[in-house]
Amino acid sequence: MDRRDFLKRLSAATATMGLAACTPAEKTKEIIGTESKKPTGEMTYRTVPTSGDKVSLLGYGCMRLPTVQHGSAREQKDIEIDQEELNAHVDYAIEHGINYFDTSPVYCQGRSEHHMGIALKRIPREKFLIATKLSNFAQEYWSREKSIEMYRNSFKELQVDTIDYMLLHSIGGTSGEYNSTQTFEKRYIENGILDFLLEERAKGKIRHLGFSYHGDIAIFDRALAMHDKCKWDFVQIQMNYVDWLHAKEVNPNNTNAEYLYAELEKRNIPAIIMEPLLGGRLASTLSFIAAKLKAHRPEDSIAKWALRYLGSFPNVLTVLSGMTYMENVKENIDTYSSVEPCTEEELALLEEVAQAMLRYPSVPCTGCQYCMPCPYGVNIPGIFQHYNKCINEGNVSVSNQDENYVKARRAFLMGYDRAVSKLRQADHCIGCGACVSHCPQGIKIPAEMQRIDKYVESLKQSMD
Amino acid sequence: MKSKFLKYARVVCAVVMMLSIITLFCDTTGIARHYLGWTVDIQFFPSISAGLIAAFVSTLVVTKLFGRIYCSVICPLGIFQDIVARLGRLTKKQKIKYSYSEEKLWMRLIIAVLFIASYLICAYPIVGLLEPYSIFGRMATTLLAPVGRLIAEYLAASSEAAGDYTFAMPAALNYSYVMLGVALFSLVLIAILAFRGGRTYCNTICPVGTILSIFAENSVVKPVIDHDKCVKCGLCARKCKASCIDSKNGKVDSSRCVDCMNCISACSKGAISFSTSSDKDKTPNIIKRIKDRFAKKAKEDVNATVATDESKRAFLTVGALVVGSAMTKSMAKTFDGGLAEITEKKEPVRTDRITPPGSKSYRHIKDVCTSCGLCITACPNEVLRPSEELDSLLTPVMSFEKGYCRPECKRCSDVCPTGAISLADLAEKSATHVGHAVFIADNCISLKKGVSCGNCARHCPVGAITMAPSVIGDETSPKMPVIDSQRCIGCGACENLCPSSPYSAIYVEGHRVHRID
Structure with a gap:
């Protein structure tokens, strides 16, 4: 907690005390604390058409696991992941109906799968669905042997016999001197890895196969064109009320989620959603925009709007949210318990909000610090x-x-x-x-x- | 009652003046200048240099009418001495008793002549070292301005905590230990003199005092002793900071009187009044006094103020050490992890120093600047600092390790009371070429490491730098800056923003005479 936070809290505390002191007689109801607030409804589940799996609408993202010391497990290898806290998160999540856990061999400096394996080992296997990816980004992993080694290692780390959801990790990107098409070919086609994964699915080692996509739309189209052969069980895309119609304005490399979602819906492929809050930008927004949303639903957080929005799409299977702190877990669960779909009027309001946000060109920086340190000392x-x-x-x-x-x-x-x-x-x-x-x-x-x-x-x- | 009124009026004016000038030296926002700038503009010597004829003529007229009121309520060094003298009387068990002393006429004259001669032949830095406002200015710059910075930092931090942006984080002060040494030397010397004898400095050393005394020696109104009421008790003489009341003979030497009015309020018989005097009580004028001295062939002791070289050295080092450690503490900033360490820039060796825009030329600044340091405290970009070279000692020079001379700023010119730095407007500034940039290929990271950079070209406010291939005809070769020296105004943006450290790959060489176009 920095000084600013401290002062804020201090003044808030003082204000509260002041209020309390002023109105002792009028106190009608005792509020012990907001923490006692329990999720009010049940978790929503969506069904995978190919398997009948019931997937919780909220998925647990394992990219930023809790750590013992202050610091990010994503950034530094020497920052220890707090297994005990992670276990508590997982227990709480399972207890409140979350059953989808999304990890990758590259998360948390390669430690995410290992720690998730330990946490999930304590849970009966039928109670959770594990998703991981073939994250062969580095060119040294492009060979068939190395990719298969990575794939096999996921089973070992996660301590499971079957992987429920397997993804080709982030297709559409480029690598070094290779363009997006070449990269896709090198990672999954030329080395026969896609065929290998299809075989593994046939054998039952993988229960669902899909891909996550960022970047070049040609690759997305190409992958979907292979649907007849691959029978994708799901596809993971970036979607939120800004990216729905304005993806290009946020980032010229991106494509409107409206198109992506429509393409998937056409083929009856369920969509898994990443970046539901657009890197946190939809969690805290311009004050006048926030005021608009608050006027409609004073109780709801700004983030809840973004999550409700996604819940309104029937073909959305689950929405992934990274959770570092227990507060995140609780808040997310609270939000996703009994999601009310947005009304037509609310959807129009969110579109209006998206347009207003784009007029103010904020930088989509999430403060992850990956870029640091800048060799020239720039913060x-x-x-x-x-x-x-x-x-x-x-x-x-x-x-x-x-x-x-x-x-x-x-x-x-x-x-x-x-x-x-x-x-x-x-x-x-x-x-x-x-x-x-x-x-x-x-x-x-x-x-x-x-x-x-x-x-x-x-x-x-x-x-x- | 009326007799006390004059003294209180003097004290109130002096306190207001002193606080205003201190505020001006401590201000980091540039706001104080708008309201309080006049307090330094009317200072006697700066007003002459700046050509503020109205100001200095009025000072002379007021002095001719009422005596040296200037020395009591306008001169900050005079007020400073009053404060020290007052402290002297508070701390001593027995209140200090001043006593009448003979005028140190020769010393006054020698110093005044030296001062005027130095001014006329432009023998810098004697003028600046003797001139009272500048002596005070250097003390304020080195000793008070850092305190002002601390207060401003505190205000900035607390207003930030309250989500308010009234107070900006102040720019660090470019601290000069040479200036501190000079300031401490004069501080100690003057403080000792003031502590022991009140206005000794003003009546023996201060050239402004001597010049004004010529006008004051027969001012229209002055403290006059009513011989009928006077009982020659000597109370007034013991209260006289200027040691100018000869109570035995009932005479007030109005050439040395600084109009403090203490004698008037001290006299229990109401024998002293601030009024016109009869011919009998007139102080003989300076010519007559000189003649008298020759006639008496009195041998004046002139070695009182010299022979302090040893102590000066000691003060210099001790003072520098004490203040030095305090400064590094307050300026050091800690950075959070994840940030690359920044190698601090060092000042390059410049063949010609850079003087601020508006200072016209080396010659002009030498002629006019009295090195009070006000511009240095006012610079918000950490650019100005006192020169430590002998030929320009303590006058402002520029360097760009921490910032550069921003196009929207002319605060140094706004505060300068002497006209040593004077800019009509920002357009004049942007047309003033104080220097030109020079490229050092060996330091350029674009050439050395092949990194694409161009930060100098991107930030040049006059577009004097373009990035061109280092190999002629080869568009793919690393780019290097090409400087159009005709366009370059020497603002130092390139030098400051060059990523090469500790020495930039591009730096500014000063111009001895600023070109304006």
């Missing part, structure tokens, strides 16, 4: 965080004719110097591009840095 996530914070607080002006231009300029510049020390600000980005390949969001970091730098420069020069 990349710090700069994006400040920029996005200013956007969300309405302190980024589109033009100097804006009503609150002076105030916004002041807040932006002063906050900038405080949030990021001068020698680590965007003007020190030389555009070497060392960070770009590390960004899981595919943010064009140098271009964004220059955009922010130009914005800062324009603000500074208009200072009187």
Whole structure:
């Protein structure tokens, strides 16, 4: 907890105490604490057409497992994963109806499968569905032998005999000098791995086979064209109310989820959803946008809207959400217990929200720090965080004719110097591009840095 | 009652003045200048340099009318001495008793002549070292401004915690131990003199005091002793900080009187009034006094102030050590993990130093700047610092390790009371070529490591830098900056933002005379 948080909490606590002190007589109902709030409904389940599997609408993402020390298990190998806490998460999740766990050999520096294996070993096998991937991204894994070795190792780590859901991991991407088509060929076709996995499914080692997709739409189309042969049991796509119609505006490499979903629905292939909150951007949004949503449903968090939205699509099998803290698990479960589908009017409202968000070009940075350290000392996530914070607080002006231009300029510049020390600000980005390949969001970091730098420069020069 | 009123009025004015000037030196926002800038603009010597004729003529007129009020309520060094003298009287068990002393006429004259001569022949830095406002300025810059920074930092942090952006994080101060040494030397010297004898400095050393005394020696209104009421008790003389009341003969030497009004409030008989005087009580004018001295052939002791070299050295080192450790603590910032260490930039060896835009030329700054340090405290970009070279000692020079001379800023020019730095507007600044950039291929990471960079070209505010292939005709060869020195204004953006550390691959060489176009 940093100082800012501390002060916030302190003032909140003081305020609460003050209120409590003021109204002792009026107290009619004792509230012991919000933590005692229990999920109010039942988990929703969706059925896989090919197998009849009942899958919980909320899936547990295993990309950011809890750690013993402060820090991210994704980033540093020496940060120990907290097995005990993970067990507690899994127990709570199972108890509240989650049965889908999504991992990969590459998550948490290669440790995710191992720890999930330990956690799930304690649970009766029929109570959970495990999904993992053939994550042969690195070129050294492109050979048939190495890929199969990776596949076999997943069984060992997860301590299971069958894998319920197996995915070709993130097709549509590029690798080094190879374009997306070549990469797809090298990873799964030329080495015969796709055929191998189909055989494994036939043998029953894999219960469902599918793929996850990011990037080049040609590969998505190509994979779906192979549906007659492969009989995909499911496909994992990025979808949320912004990506539905505006994926290109967020990231030119992406394709509208409307198209992806429609293609899957046409073939009766269920969709598994990743990035339901668009890297956290749909969990906290511009205050005036938040106010719009709050006006409709004052009780609901902003994130809940995004999750309810996805629940409204019948062909969505499960929505994956990464959970690092028990609070995340509880909150997610609470949200997904008894999902009410969005009404037509609400869908229109969300589209309006999406359009409003896109007018304010925040950077889709999730603060994962993969890009760091920048060899030139630039605090990349710090700069994006400040920029996005200013956007969300309405302190980024589109033009100097804006009503609150002076105030916004002041807040932006002063906050900038405080949030990021001068020698680590965007003007020190030389555009070497060392960070770009590390960004899981595919943010064009140098271009964004220059955009922010130009914005800062324009603000500074208009200072009187 | 009325007799006390004058003294209180003087104290109130002095306190307001002192606080204003201190605020000005401690301000990091640039706001204080708008409201308090006049307090330094009306300082006697700076107003002459800046050509503020109205200000310095009014000072002379007021002095001619009322005596050296200036020394009591406008000069910050004078007020400082009053504070020290007041402390002296508080701390001593027995209140210090001043006593009348003869005028140290020769010393006054020699220093005043030296001062005027230095000014006329531009023998920098004697002017700046003797001039009272600048002496105070250096003390404020080195000793008070850091405190101001700490307060500003605290305010920034607490206002941030409250989600408010009224106070900006202040820019760090470019600290100079040479300036600190000079400031401490004058501080200690003047403080000792003030502690023991009140306004000794003002009446023996201060050239402004001497010049004003010529106008004050027969001011229209001045403290006058009513011989009928006076009982020659000597109370007034014991209260006189300027040691200028000869109570035995009932005379006030108005050339040395600083109009503190203490004598008027001290006199139990109400014998002293601030009024016009009869011819009998007139202080002889300076020419007459000089003649008198020649006639008496009095041998004046002129070795009182020298022979302090040893102690100066000691003060320099001790002071530097103490303040040095305090400064590094307050300036050090800790960074969270995950950030690459930044090798701090070092100042390149420049053939010609860079002086701030608006200072016109080396010559102009030498002629006009009194090295008070106000511009250095005002610089929000950590660019200005006092020169530590002998020929430009303590005058402002620029370097770009921590920031560069931003196109939207002319705060140094706004605060400068002497006109040493003076810019009409930002357009003039952007047309002033204070230096030009020079490329050092050996340091360029684009050439050395083949990294695509171009940060210098991207940030050049005048578009003087373009990135061109390093091998002529080979478009794929690493790009290097090509500088159009005619366009370059020497702002230092390229030097500051160059990723090469500790020495940038592109740096600015100063111009002895600024080109404006």
